Amino acid sequence: MRRMVQETRLSPADFIYPVFVTHAQEGPIKGMPGIFRYTVEGALEAAREAEEAGVSGILLFGIPEFKDATGTPALSASGVIPKTLQALKNAGVRLVLMTDVCICSYTSHGHCGVIQDGRVSNDDTLPILAEMARIHADSGADVVAPSAMMDHQVSAIRNGLDSAGHQDVSILSYSVKYASAFYGPFRDAAGGAPQFGDRKTHQMDPCNTQEALQEVALDIKEGADMIMVKPALAYLDVIRQIRNRWPQMPLMAYNVSGEYAMLKAAASQGYVDESAATLEVLTGIRRAGAQTMITYHALEAARWLNHSIL
Ligand code: PBG
DSSP states (O other): OTTTTOSOOOOGGGEEEEEEEESSOOOBOTTOTTOBEEOHHHHHHHHHHHHHHTOOEEEEEEEOSOOBTTOGGGGOTTSHHHHHHHHHHHTTOOSEEEEEEOSTTTBTTOOSSOEETTEEOHHHHHHHHHHHHHHHHHTTOSEEEEOSOOTTHHHHHHHHHHHTTOTTOEEEEEEEEBOOGGGHHHHHHHTOOOSSSOSTTTSBOTTOSHHHHHHHHHHHHHTOSEEEEESSGGGHHHHHHHHHHOTTSOEEEEEOHHHHHHHHHHHHTTSSOHHHHHHHHHHHHHHHTOSEEEETTHHHHHHHHHTTOO
16 A cells, blocks of 8 residues: 555656766776776666666766866767767667766866866866767767856857757756765766866855756756756755756756765665665655656666565
8 A cells, every 4th residue: 555655656767877988998986886987888788788677868978098188088079978879879779878068087187177277267168068069969969968067058068069950969957066075986987086176166065055046047048958956865955946946847866976885885884775775765866856866876776676676
C-alpha cells in the first residue's frame, strides 16, 4: 500500500550519467570509486551500459592532451569530445548526448575563462564558449551545457548555434552554480583546479537564493531550454523555489562529485546501507523539484531500480 500511494517515484530515465573522456588510458578517480577517465572506446562502452540500464542521457567532459592559456584544445574539431560524439552517433547509441561547455579543463591555469590582467575576462570568454558549443553541435551533441558561469553565455551560445544551422540543439544552462567545496574530486578527475585564486568572482555565493532566481530569469530570457542547480544536496530549497516559480521549465540538479564521494566513503566503511541511502538521496532531490538528476550514481541506481530493491 505504501507503494501504491507514493508521491515521488524514481525511474532510470530520471538520470543523466556524467562521463569523463581523455586520450590517455583510463584510470580510477580519487574519491570516486566506480568512475573512470575513459578513452573514446571506453566511453562508448559506458554509454552502452547506460543505455541498457535505461538512463536517459550522458553528459560528456573532455580532458585534452595539452592545455594552454586560452583553452585552444577546446576548439579542436578533432578533440576528444568531437571524437566521442561522432563515435556515439555512428554506433547509434540511443541516449541524449550532452556536453559540458567550459574551458577550465582545457586551460593551463584551470580557470573557466581567459585571463586578462590577472582576472577572468567574461566578455573575452563568450566567443570561445560559443565556438566550443558549435563544434560540439557539429559533431552530434543534442544538448550543450554551459558551466562557465559567464554572464550572457546562453545568448552567445544560442546565437552561435542558430547561425550555424543548429536550431534544434538545446541548451541546458548551469544557471545556478555555487562556488562549492563539493567539486573537489571532479577537479582531480578533469585536472581543472584553478592554479591561482578561486571561482568566487563568477560562481555563486552559497548564502544567496534571490541571486539564484535572478540567474534563472536571465538564462530563460537568453534562451535556455533547461536549467540546472548545482550542487544538489545543500541547495534543495533553491531547487524548490525555482520549481515553484517556473513550473514549466525542465529543471535538473547536479548531484556533484563531492556528494558522490561522501556517500561512497560512508558506505565503504559500513556506516550506511549504500543502495538505500543513495536512493533516499536521489528521491530527496527529485522531491525537492528536480525532474532529472545528473549523477555519478546513475548506472548503479538505475540497476537497483530495475531490480526493484525498494
Ligand atoms: C566546469 C565544471 C565543474 C563541475 C562541472 N563542470 C567544476 C568546477 O566548476 O569547478 C563539477 C562537477 C562535479 O563536481 O561533479 N566548470
